[in-house]
Amino acid sequence: MFKKKGLFSVSVVSVILASLLAGCGSGTSASESSSQPPKEVTLKVGAAPVPHAEILEFIKPKLKENGVQLEVIVLDDEGQLNPSLKDGQIDANFFQHVPYLDSVSAEKGFDFAVTTKVHVEPIGFYSQKLGSKDELKEGAKIGIPNNPSNEYRALVLLQQQGLIKLKDGINNYEATPKDIAENPKKLEFIETEAATLPRVLPDLDGAVINTNVVLEAKLDPNSALFREDKDSPYANVIAVRKGDENREEIKKLDAALQSAEVKKFIEEKYGVAVVPAF
Structure with missing residues (x-):
């Protein structure tokens, strides 16, 4: 009886020690994991040169901190930005307002979603x-x-x-x-x-x-x-393929574009020419 009891006690101690060691090990991994930067993903956004691409360039550092490598694509022909989005060459575009998008979508077969308003360029x-x-x-x-x-x-x-x-x-x-x-x-x-x-x-x-x-x-x-006055309905927007609006990197893009820093950047750089829409 004594020997069996001793063996039982040793087994219990071993299990406890193993559990403690495992707990310590997982705690260390969690700590190390929390200190790691988020896994970086590349986001390709097509844009008109001014002010769209300039605004996107401004938020690049902030997005990089949040694990998004922003690649700004400026095409010579802005008319190709929607076809490029449809064909999957880019993840989003930033050059148009909703009335324009609506006017070309039916004709061209675009199935896009608008994720955020950024600014108005009063005509x-x-x-x-x-x-x-x-x-x-x-x-x-x-x-x-x-x-x-x-x-x-x-x-x-x-x-x-x-x-x-x-x-x-x-x-x-x-x-x-x-x-x-x-x-x-x-x-x-x-x-x-x-x-x-x-x-x-x-x-x-x-x-x-x-x-x-x-x-x-x-x-x-x-x-x-x-x-036009500041109440113009022609706000320039971010457009993505329908179904992509909930992608984490798109949400990070939207949040960065609607930040107080971007609002200040637009107001100071462009004055009356570009008005924040948020």
Whole structure:
């Protein structure tokens, strides 16, 4: 009996010691694990050069701290940013507002989700010949973007300024000069690619130009004779393939873009040209 009892006691002690050692071992691993940086993943985001890519470059260090290696992809043709997202060449894009995305999605078969709003680039009216809108003469030539959503946006801005009146019922973010009901100055509208408007501005009496195009062309955004107000619905957004909006690295991207640091960066760098949408 004594020997069996002794063997039992030794076995119990051995089990206890093993448990303690195992506990110590797992505690050390947990401590070491908690001190390790998060596993780094690469996130490819396609963007327009200004201000989109510049904003993304600003948040790169913060994302790297959080385990995300941000790769900013700037394409010569911004029209390829949505096809590149659809084809999986990039993980997200940052160059467009929702009305534009809606206007091309049905036609092109894009199935995207919008994850966050970042900023508004108030579209404005620029001229190298006029000092105010009151100097617009009958038959003046006005340049406007020729993509559906921004063309509508430009015409609405001109309507807000009392220069034209659109037909009733035009509320689907699409309109062309054919949808103008009243044009008292008989303005002539030149529809062209948004990116080319700064180059043809000297040949026009004025043009409605997107702010990112103004910045890329090194024009002074403060020189606009009039512009959208801060309540514009055209906030630029992050778009991803539907189903990717819950990816951890996308959530980290969104959080970084809506930080107080980014808001300050936008306000200090771009002034009236770019307005935070958060």
